[in-house]
Amino acid sequence: MRESRYNVWEERADAAYVYNGVSGALLRIVSEDLPGVRGYLAGEREAEERCSPALLADLIRGRMLVRDEFDELGFLASRYHLGRHDTRSFALTLVTSLGCNFDCPYCFEAKHPSIMNADVQAAVLRVLDDKLPEITSFSVTWYGGEPLVGKRSLLALSDEFIARCDAHDVFYRADIITNGSLLDEQTCAELRERRVGTCQVTLDGPPEIHDRMRPTAGGRGTFWGIVKNLRHAVAYLDVVVRVNIGGQNFDRVEELLQMLAAEGFAGKLTVYPGQLVGVDDGAAAPSATYGHHCFTSPEFARAQQAFQDLTERYGFSSPSLPRATSAPCTAVRANELIVGSKGELYKCFESVGNRLEVIGDIHQYQEANGRLEKWLKYDPFADTECRECVALPVCMGGCAHHAMDPKLYNNRCDTFRYTYQEQVGRFVDMAEREGLEGLASATNVAARMEKAR
Ligand code: SF4
Ligand code: SF4
Structure with missing residues (x-):
């Protein structure tokens, strides 16, 4: 041994x-x-x-x-292969509205406002009907733009998903990534009724900082409107606050946590740091010009540790260790798709809104174009650094999108590496x-x- x-x-x-x-x-x-x-x-x-x-x-x-x-590496490679081709679980990320009522300067989406219509919704349901006989679980992430701008389709689809999954004894769960501005109390109750468990909202600092980083499309501040909504949201949903950190706001994080603690949120929601990355995919997304504010991956890993000290101190997190994973995200898992508001399909969250990255259409979801291949061929076991990395079992090659882009390659890693x-x-x-x-x-x-x- x-x-x-x-x-x-x-x-x-x-x-x-x-x-x-x-x-x-x-x-x-x-x-x-x-x-x-x-x-x-x-x-x-x-x-x-x-x-x-x-x-x-x-x-x-x-x-x-x-x-x-x-052969530990061989064992992990087969775990990766089995995880990425698992056909028992099915997952969709659904963009109910590509339009957003915010205008964040670091957003990686090129947004063309549109709401998911009844025709696209019907096509989504046909895909689920095809999958139901072979799956044991179905999970949905409601995503945008701002998904609650498209709340009507979110609620209508949720009701259909729940009815179909219950009839087939398939486990159903959902979560939502929202800017938090439309989370009034009735919406929170409606989401909980539709089995939405976790709700991720973003606050990027105290009001002065947050309002600069996450203004409305008309340039107004959004901080206090979100905090007002969080007061009731925590009674209905598991709220996770993401704080996107970079050189421009990291030194103000403690002020944000003090404000959230003064609001009585300690122990009622969790706070974690997100890494900002300047993505320039030729789609003219705002983040293409934002790279100079961003931390490199090793810098972000260090900042994450300092952030964790603060969130523990103020009662917004406790230590955790990364869990072993098979295939890390939707982009590399064969049985997962991102559906845009017009029914266009993507594999990667950072591709949403980028016409150059569309892999197909929900109406003919089995007929993907050649762009699907690069995601399903991504192989961390062909990368020398990954093969030698202590983080491999929990990272499994990290972010495929970044790994395949020479400008972002060094931003692909899980912080556990550093x-x-x-x-x-x-x-x-x-x-x-x-x-x-x-x-x-x-x-x-x-x-x-x-x-x-
Ligand atoms: S941390 Fe980086 S080097 Fe290590 S496995 Fe993940 S992507 Fe590969
Ligand atoms: S490839 Fe990277 S950016 Fe795309 S969904 Fe996966 S982790 Fe996110």
Whole structure:
């Protein structure tokens, strides 16, 4: 047996912890057992006698210890292949309105205002009808533009999805990515009735900053209107606030968190940082000229750690570790599609609104054009850096769009690549407070802690 290449160790006074990215498990090894484990991992024959069989079994179950001949990279490659071609779950991202009532200078969409009409809705339902006999779960992300500008089609489609999935015993769930300006209380109740669980809203700083980064199409501020809506939204939905960070606003993040805490939101919503990227795909999206404000990936990874310190301090997050993944996003999963408001199909969120990236039409969804191929051929296992990367099991090649664009290639990575030691260390601090014994899934430890919060 030998040690997995995806172990991350963290030492404490009376124990060591080891996290493994392939399993997502964390194991606590008390000091007395450490010399035996270290000797065993170093290949000392007699060390096995100093390791308890139960501890060795935990190391194997947590994939921290693997057979000498076990090909971890081959195992991950087949996990990636199976995940990307999984036909039991089906997912759609639906752009109910490509138009938006905001005009953010970093938006990566070239917006041509239009609302999803009845003809496109009927075509979406025909696709679901085709899929229902073979799937066990169907998930939807409501997306835009601003999806609530197209609320009527969102509600009508939701009712049909729920009726069809319930009739076929298919699990249905949905989430929404919205700018938050149209989230009045009635809308929140309507969304919850339509099984929308998580609602992602963006606030980019205190009012002075946010209103500059996320003004209305007429140039007015939007901060307080969103906060007013969040006061009731948290009673209906799991609200996640995204803060897009870059050089122009990072030093004002704490003020935003103080304001949200003063509003009584601590423990009621979570806050996380998003990375801004200047995307220039030739579609004249606003973000094409925004790159100079953006963090590079290593800078963003560092900023994320400082951000996490703040969100923990103000009660807006607790530490977590990335979960092992198969295929990271819609772009590379064969059974997922993004449907534009006119029925045009895309694979990548950053392509929405870009005519050059349309892969087909919902009315003939099985007849995609040649542009689909590049997404389904994307292979992180052909990339030397990915093959050698400690983050591979949780990242699986990261953002395919960025990886395939020479100007964005260095922005493709999961932050775990740059700050894995800090991320595991932060999580271990929580595990120590939690009183972790032996082997646990990092997800369960986080959930236990979240409950206790
Ligand atoms: S973090 Fe970067 S190098 Fe590592 S697997 Fe992901 S994309 Fe590849
Ligand atoms: S390829 Fe990148 S930008 Fe496109 S959907 Fe995936 S993660 Fe998002």
